[in-house]
Amino acid sequence: MNTANQYLKAIYLIQQQDNNPAATGRVADMLDVSPASANEMIGKLEDRGLAEHEKYKGVSLTDDGIVRARDALQTYCIIERFLVNVLDVENFREEARELESVIDGTVAERLDTIIDRKPECPDCFDPELDACACLDVELEAEQPAD
Amino acid sequence: MSLGQQVGSDRQLARLLQIGIVLEEVVEARASRHYQSLAEEDRTLDAEIEALLEGAAEESADHRKRLEALIEGLTVDSIPFDEIETLVEARYGQTKPEDFDGVLYDQLCNEETAYKFYDDLIEAIEASDAEFTVDRQRLLEVLRGLREEERDGVEEVTQIMEERE
Numbered sequence: 001m002n003t004a005n006q007y008l009k010a011i012y013l014i015q016q017q018d019n020n021p022a023a024t025g026r027v028a029d030m031l032d033v034s035p036a037s038a039n040e041m042i043g044k045l046e047d048r049g050l051a052e053h054e055k056y057k058g059v060s061l062t063d064d065g066i067v068r069a070r071d072a073l074q075t076y077c078i079i080e081r082f083l084v085n086v087l088d089v090e091n092f093r094e095e096a097r098e099l100e101s102v103i104d105g106t107v108a109e110r111l112d113t114i115i116d117r118k119p120e121c122p123d124c125f126d127p128e129l130d131a132c133a134c135l136d137v138e139l140e141a142e143q144p145a146d
Numbered sequence: 147m148s149l150g151q152q153v154g155s156d157r158q159l160a161r162l163l164q165i166g167i168v169l170e171e172v173v174e175a176r177a178s179r180h181y182q183s184l185a186e187e188d189r190t191l192d193a194e195i196e197a198l199l200e201g202a203a204e205e206s207a208d209h210r211k212r213l214e215a216l217i218e219g220l221t222v223d224s225i226p227f228d229e230i231e232t233l234v235e236a237r238y239g240q241t242k243p244e245d246f247d248g249v250l251y252d253q254l255c256n257e258e259t260a261y262k263f264y265d266d267l268i269e270a271i272e273a274s275d276a277e278f279t280v281d282r283q284r285l286l287e288v289l290r291g292l293r294e295e296e297r298d299g300v301e302e303v304t305q306i307m308e309e310r311e
Contacts, residue, residue, distance in 0.1 A: 102270045114237045
């Protein structure tokens with residue numbers, strides 16, 4: 001998943017959680033990048049017609065941006081489900097975050113053929129838990145790293 | 147969340163190589179299943195596709211062994227290969243392509259996906275300064291070799307498809 005898709009996914013999840021445009025600071029926190037880096041990428045997403053930024057309010061995804069964000073979220077769900085259901089990985093959230101930048105949507109589609117993903121995906125994704133809610137594991141919300 | 151394509155540790159590298167093994171298992175299982183379906187029906191009608199699928203299954207088995215050899219050189223816990231093989235075979239036990247076009251298209255997707263995977267992995271390793279317990283040069287040589295063979299596979303299937311149009 002490329003960097004732009006990771007931003008789109010983060011903005012989408014924050015918008016869902018807050019029911020409002022995503023504050024740039026929140027996006028930067030979620031991606032563990034500086035606010036300056038977040039601003040720069042948000043500008044690029046605006047140029048590509050994927051997001052709209054309104055001063056003092058935050059960033060919202062356009063319809064095209066939402067489609068891309070949901071695809072990215074689906075890829076992330078596939079990686080998580082694959083790690084849990086096929087490879088039996090305990091720290092799957094941590095590993096999924098490490099792997100998402102290297103696993104492309106095309107590759108995820110192939111992995112998807114062996115994981116029994118639910119039809120409601122990617123709406124199954126719980127941003128509080130940072131995990132697919134349909135997974136057959138017990139989870140608690142993770143604490144911030146610092 | 148990790149931004150940018152990078153591989154930073156033995157564990158992450160092993161996991162990615164393991165994903166490569168699963169992709170190869172999927173290719174092998176699908177090719178074998180398609181090959182068997184040809185055997186039952188009209189294998190004699192299409193020796194070219196039969197040879198293609200047989201070759202694809204053999205190549206995937208060989209790729210898997212090369213990936214396993216790389217993982218053995220890394221400092222990670224052992225990985226249950228047998229379980230993965232059983233699971234993938236079980237998933238594909240029931241699948242059957244509808245016709246020769248379906249077989250070829252599926253095979254093209256397999257080869258393209260594997261190529262994309264190795265290409266992204268090589269890029270992510272090249273972008274990283276991390277030191278792995280396996281020799282970096284050997285790691286990249288093996289992965290570039292696999293990528294090359296997948297590219298040849300894409301070309302081979304594309305050529306057969308074009309000839310049949």
